[in-house]
Amino acid sequence: MGFEKCPECEDQVLDNNYSCPACGYVKPDKPKQQKHPEKSKITTKNTSRQxxxxxxxxxxxxxxxxxxxxxTGEEYEQRNELNILALLMFVGGFIWYLVVRFRIWREHD
Structure with missing residues (x-):
């Protein structure tokens, strides 16, 4: 713990005190610092075109x-079948999309 001067009465106070015990001056809240201030949000501008x-x-x-x-559900239902190709297309596309989102997140990490 260190000491710092109160901006009002210039008395020495602990640097972690929220207010000055001598004059009652209240410190303003410190703004939260970002981990990486040079990095911005993930946007389309900083995501690769590919x-x-x-x-x-x-x-x-x-x-x-x-x-x-x-x-095509009714068609396949009448034959008591399942359109496997369409189902695989949906699942594969969805997994591919999740992988792409993960890669974008890793690119900006």
Missing amino acids: LQIEGVIALIVAVGGLLWFYL
Whole structure:
């Protein structure tokens, strides 16, 4: 613990005190410091173009598989089958999208 001067009465006070015992001056709250002030939020501006494109394609594959699965559901239900290809397309696209998001997060870490 160190000492510092009170800005009001210039009395020596402990640096961790919230207020001066001599004059009652209250320290303003210190602003929270960021771990890495030079880094900014993850935005499209600082994400590589390749990862952006991969993310969009992965979403298109996942949504396309989901739509295909639901739009052909009655057809396959009548035959007591499951549209495995559409289901794999949805799951694969969704996993691919999650992997891309993780790679973006790692790129900015």
